[in-house]
Structures are given as structure tokens and as C-alpha cells.
Amino acid sequence: MNMIKKIKIKLTILxxxxxxxxxxxxxKDVKTVLLSPKDALGDTLISFSHARQLRKMYPYAKIGIVSTIRNKNFIKLINQKEKVFDEIVDRKKIIRHRKKWDLLLDFKDQINTKRLIWTKILKPKIIIxxxxxxxxxxxxxxxxxxxDFVTAPPEKAHIVDYLMYSEFSKYFNIEKEIPKLELNGFEVSKMVKNWNLKRRKIKILLAPQGNDRCIKIEELAKFLNDINFENVKFIMSKTSGSEKYFEKLTSLLKSNIDISLSKAFSIEEYVNFLASSDIVVGVDSGSVHIACALKKPVLSFYANNEANLYRWSPVPNKNVDSLQIISNIAGTQNDLYDFPMEDAVKWLNIEINKIYGQSER
Structure with missing residues (x-):
């Protein structure tokens, strides 16, 4: 590090x-609370669980959440029924909120100069x-x-439980809040047409890609080929780079598998489309967490990374079927290969038969 950079760092800290x-x-004297989560969909969804815990602690407080272009519409969608948050704060218009918040909950990891400037402008009384x-x-x-307080949750703590290990635990009895999501049934029903069904089939949404990870194409193809797919319609969610992934995937699949790539959806459309599915199969991503919140049967594929498994494993409803498949090879959270696919095939075939049998009644 050169001398000029060292001087800049020291001045920034000063x-x-x-x-x-x-x-x-x-x-216990707090009247306003502002949550600042990472703006990924999974983090945003978890912040609603934290807000529900805060609402029980502070039934009369104003609770807000910081939004970005990336997650603003997702926040509005989740908040439209339950009204967990009283205010959605645009991150770029923070000057309007200077000195208006008693407590800021900062869930961002890395500290940088922009974040320090942003926090200086906001000027909350207390920061956790x-x-x-x-x-x-x-x-x-x-x-x-x-x-004012730096929370260091246990390594084996899930992110949804972080408040339970914080300074709040000295003042309140905090109960676990698993993610949940209620949507407008009419908007969900409108998305069924996107499945293009000519007869009754089990609708399975495939989400094999995350922001920076994807399941190995050859493994996914073998898995799908082994499924009892006669009464199944697969649609793979469309994300950045999904066209090439889908093209290679379909080249390895049996010709009679009914599979297609979804169209490009807005975030609101995508969540409603996901809600119109019967089963969700995906990697560690927002899709898996949203599916759990919607009480969908979920088959998830996770890398064999202990820290990430503790922090970000799916949190399904106890009354809904789900299975988490973990790679045989320990590695980073992005190492999505070498899965015990026989377990995944068995679970999904049972789930398909169960749902198809129920729909025949």
C-alpha cells in the first residue's frame, strides 16, 4: 500500500x-428502527422475519427498511398485504432521513468509504x-x-436468528420467525398461462443458477433424465446467461422431456410465477428461500460449505415437504457439483406422484 493511500485511509477513519x-x-426506549440489509432477494426476505420480531418488541414503533433499485419492488410486493414495514427508505435519498432514526440495524458486511459517508449523513442515534x-x-x-454494538452470532447460527444473539436479547424474549410470504391469489392465477399446459401436469420450476453459482449442467441433465417426467412440465427460470446454460442442458436431455425456458419477468411477475408452480428445484438462491416462504415443496442443492450451510440453509415450513441435497465435496459456497443425485431423484419422484395423485381426486 503506497503512502497516499495510507493517508486517505487515516483521514477517512478520522x-x-x-x-x-x-x-x-x-x-426498550426506541421509537424508530431502520433495517439496512444486503439487497439480494434472500437477504431482503429475511429482513421481514427480523421486522416481525421487532414489531413484537416495539408494537408502537416506526419500522423502516432501506431499499435499492434491485430490491425496492420486491419489498413492496412482500409488504403489500402484511404491512410489516411502515416506511421504505430509498438508499439514494437518505438526506431526507437525517437524524430521524433512533436505531439502525446494519447487516452489510464489508465497510467502505461510501457506506461510511451514507451512515454519517443518516446520523442515527444508535447503530447495531x-x-x-x-x-x-x-x-x-x-x-x-x-x-454502538457489534453482534457476533455463533458460527452455527442461521441469519434468520441473528436478532436472538444480539443486544436485543438482554431486553426481550425473542421468538424465531421463519420467512413467510402472502401474495394476491388473482395475480398468481394469471401466471398459470405461462406454463402453456395442454393437459394436466405437475409444474416444476427449475432455478439451477444463482447470482454467482450454478449446478453443473451434466449433473442436472442426468438428474432430470432419471425423473418420472411423463406428467411433468419443467420451466427453467431465465437469468443472466441462462440461454447458453439452457441450450447445453436440453442437448443432454431425453427428447420427450417437456421443458422450456421462461420469459424474462419483472421481480413481481417472477415471484407470482414461482407461486404458480407445484414444486421448486433450485440451488442456494433467492428462489429457494422465496419458495420456502410460499410453503412450496422445495428440492434444494447446496455446496458443502459449513459456514454457508449454517447461515443460509432453507427454512421450510414444518408441514411442507422439502429436501436439501449437499455436495459430497467440501469447498466454497459456489462449488455446486458431485451431488448424491439418487436421493434427489427418489424424493422428487415421490413428490410428483403425491401431488399428481391429489390432483386426480
Whole structure:
């Protein structure tokens, strides 16, 4: 690191890395709470579980969530029925909210200059951090002193339970809140036409790709070829790069498998389309977590990474069938290959027969 960069870092820490600490903090006195999650769909969905916990702690408080272009419409969709959040705060218009929040819950991991400036402008009274530092980075929660409390959940804690390991636990009895999602039934029914069914079939949504990960195409093809697919319609969700993935996948499939690639949906359309499916098969991604929240049977494929499994495994409803398949090979959270597919085939065939049998009654 050169001298100029070192000087910039020191100046940043001096100007932005400190804040006034309130003495004798009593978290029972909080009147306004703002959540700032990562803007991925899974993180956004989990923030609603946190907000439900906060609502039980603070029944009369104003609870808000920070939004970006990426997750704003998803927040509105989830919030339209239950009204968990009282206010959706545009991250780019934070100046309007300066000094208006008693408590900020910051779930972002890496600290950077833009985030420090943003927090300085917002100027909440109290900040609780739930993020994790990147090893070796020049900003950390040791030299950045803007946090009143830094939460370090156990390594085996799921992210949905983070509040239960925080400063809140000293003041409140916090109950677990699994993700849930209620949609407009009419909007969901409108999406059934996108399955293009000529006769009754089990609708299976495939989500084999995440933001930075995907299941190995050859493994997925073998898995699908082994399924009892006579009464099944597969649709693969369309994401960045999905056309090439789908083209290679279909070249390896039996010719009589009924499969297609979805059209490009808005986030609202995609969630309603997912809700119109009977079963969801996907990798560690927002689709799997949304499916669990919608109480859909879910077959999920996860890398054999202990930290990620503890933090981000699916949280299904206890009354809904689900199976998590974990890679045989330990690695990073993106190493999605070498799965025990015989377990996945068996589970999905049983689920298909169960749902098809129920629909015949």
C-alpha cells in the first residue's frame, strides 16, 4: 500500500470512522428502527422475519427498511398485504432521513468509504452491526468506531436468528420467525398461462443458477433424465446467461422431456410465477428461500460449505415437504457439483406422484 493511500485511509477513519456514543442506552426506549440489509432477494426476505420480531418488541414503533433499485419492488410486493414495514427508505435519498432514526440495524458486511459517508449523513442515534469483516481489509469494526454494538452470532447460527444473539436479547424474549410470504391469489392465477399446459401436469420450476453459482449442467441433465417426467412440465427460470446454460442442458436431455425456458419477468411477475408452480428445484438462491416462504415443496442443492450451510440453509415450513441435497465435496459456497443425485431423484419422484395423485381426486 503506497503512502497516499495510507493517508486517505487515516483521514477517512478520522472524519467518518467515529460517532457520538449515547450513554446509558436502553433499547426498550426506541421509537424508530431502520433495517439496512444486503439487497439480494434472500437477504431482503429475511429482513421481514427480523421486522416481525421487532414489531413484537416495539408494537408502537416506526419500522423502516432501506431499499435499492434491485430490491425496492420486491419489498413492496412482500409488504403489500402484511404491512410489516411502515416506511421504505430509498438508499439514494437518505438526506431526507437525517437524524430521524433512533436505531439502525446494519447487516452489510464489508465497510467502505461510501457506506461510511451514507451512515454519517443518516446520523442515527444508535447503530447495531451484524456484518462480518473481510480478513486483511483496511477498514474493520476494530478501527471504525461508529457502532454502538457489534453482534457476533455463533458460527452455527442461521441469519434468520441473528436478532436472538444480539443486544436485543438482554431486553426481550425473542421468538424465531421463519420467512413467510402472502401474495394476491388473482395475480398468481394469471401466471398459470405461462406454463402453456395442454393437459394436466405437475409444474416444476427449475432455478439451477444463482447470482454467482450454478449446478453443473451434466449433473442436472442426468438428474432430470432419471425423473418420472411423463406428467411433468419443467420451466427453467431465465437469468443472466441462462440461454447458453439452457441450450447445453436440453442437448443432454431425453427428447420427450417437456421443458422450456421462461420469459424474462419483472421481480413481481417472477415471484407470482414461482407461486404458480407445484414444486421448486433450485440451488442456494433467492428462489429457494422465496419458495420456502410460499410453503412450496422445495428440492434444494447446496455446496458443502459449513459456514454457508449454517447461515443460509432453507427454512421450510414444518408441514411442507422439502429436501436439501449437499455436495459430497467440501469447498466454497459456489462449488455446486458431485451431488448424491439418487436421493434427489427418489424424493422428487415421490413428490410428483403425491401431488399428481391429489390432483386426480
Amino acid at each position: 472524519l467518518l470512522g467515529n460517532k457520538k456514543k449515547y450513554k446509558n442506552i436502553n433499547l 452491526s451484524f456484518g462480518k469483516d473481510k480478513a486483511g481489509h483496511y477498514f474493520s469494526r476494530k478501527n471504525i468506531k461508529i457502532y
